[in-house]
Amino acid sequence: MNKKPIIIGIESSCDETAVSIIKNRKVLSNIIIHQNIHRKYGGVVPELASRLHDKNIPIAVKKAIFLAKIKIKQLDAVSFTIGPGMIGSLLVGSSFAKSLSIGLNIPILTVNHIQAHILTHFIKNANINNSYPKFPFLCLVISGGHTQIIKVNDFFKMKVLGSTLDDSVGDTFDKVARILGFHYPGGPMIDTFSKNGNYKKFIFSKPLVNGLNFSFSGLKSNILQLIKNKLKKNPFFINENKSDLCASIQRTIAEILLEKVQKAILKTKICRIALAGGVSANHDIRKMFILFSKKNPKYEIFIPKKIYTTDNGAMIAITGLFKYEKKLFDSIDVHPFSKFEIF
Template sequence: MLILGIESSCDETGVALYDSQRGLLAHALHSQIDMHVAYGGVVPELASRDHIQRVLPLTTEVLTQASVTLNDVDAIACTTGPGLAGALLVGTACAHAIGFALNKPVIPVHHLEGHLLSPLLSANPPAFPFIALLVSGGHTQLMRVDDVGQYTLLGETLDDAAGEAFDKTAKVLGLSYPGGPAVSQLAEQGDPERFKFGRPMLHSGDLDFSFAGLKTAVLTQAKKLQATHPLTEQEKADIARAFVESAVDVLSKKCLTALKDNHMNRLVVAGGVGANSQLRERLNELAQKHKFHVHYPELHLCTDNGAMIALAGCLSATRDKSLLNQHDSFTVKPRWSLHSTS
């Protein structure tokens, strides 16, 4: 089964071809970072307009890479939610237009399910069941994954997502958008002993998260220093280091608790923050110490991409053949809970 995947939930346009027998055949991605950087964040209207310009050329590109035509495609998978409504509509409308023109089924895919399953595209894919940490700019969740489509929410952020806290910290420190990579890189130069921030909800007794207070701690410390002088580069690095140490401590220890509570030894980390070097280093250390396996997507598949959507669509259709009979009208779901898909 050959699946064309289309991703357009936020600020990346991704298109890919995945074959159930041969794996990932081709994928292409366009990032809007250069366009949004002047605004310090994603501008939804600009994002939607850019998706319109990119999605068809990227589709042509992956078809050429794989040496196939649209007629060879068995179904089209597209991100239906969650995400920016206008951006979602672009990819979904394109998918349904192709499906209608060629009488091909269209498979709706949950954006986070794509991230969750993306490590299955790696050279060392995890086996079911496993615990998944979905950590990105919009989401921070711990899920129990028993199989494709069988997801149990264990914990989630009560306010800011981890990636959002990274972006806001970057803004306080005068770093460019997107903030995650910039804060992580700056933290490498920081003194881990100079500033200490709390570990929010580390001892809450559950698997929920909260990063709003940590973001406020960064702002408070920066303002305290700025009361007497402009922040030096070393002070920025020290604040970044304290922030990263706190966030990584909370994320990694809650993952360890989830594994122990569910008697599992496999952890999947997915989403944009899953590329964070400090988080990967800490989880790798814990995996070695506590004898569990940790799996990540390939670095180029940590951000939003069409490959994960094509894969998720293929696996969903394999599990539920009725998805291949969908030719009807469509909608998008800007707010859509992943565990509600189970």
């Protein structure tokens, strides 16, 4: 076995076609092809996503190999997302990975999408402070499909401490964005408009959920009700208050997330906290966690650089690298799962 294996990672769980090549924890190439066609439908269309993955993966692999300045025969293993995600998209990625594995006679490594987001923190220079978190640490995974607090004891020893009982935080952002008239994906639009808004302008109720679980359905209803009531009196209410609404909504969500993480810290006595997932790119959430750390120096905060927050191949490749080092190879007969938990 090579001391410094070269691993290719293929990510196709949703609407991002992503391929990356890693060696010695260093990213040699990281290609992401965005499927912008879904915007006009207001959300990801599974069949369209699958077709575009089928078209884009060979292009992304070829480009990743070229930019990594290696030959395809130098690859030691191929890793790919096995779940969770959209089954059609996952099948396209797994089929390509299996073909590559057979053609090059190299092992395959299946990767759990959520684990991969967490292990992004172990890519060289992936964090804004260019350091790795020590075990154990708490990870807040926030994305379009997931909102979880996970205790990370080792690369492959993790325990979910809390999850959303209804909508994910990313889905909440997108649904609220539609109310405000933004196109899909709406989360980044709320983030952009919030920068010029007053987060104290509107007060929204926070859900009372016991333990470390989350709930966002009540918050969405509260936002919708406020906007409906205001529109009855002023049909231009949204346009006249868009930035303030975005700032107020975003700050409420950021506070909910931070308050739950603080509870997890008190419960576990763990002072190392990491953020992961697409919503961790949100500037207000990042700012609040950084400020929390500055006010409490004993708490270490690990936040990925924005390129590593959304779905990407590098997180799949780094997870594949750790599995390769532990000889955790998979059978060619494995099949993807739309819902997949291994914690």
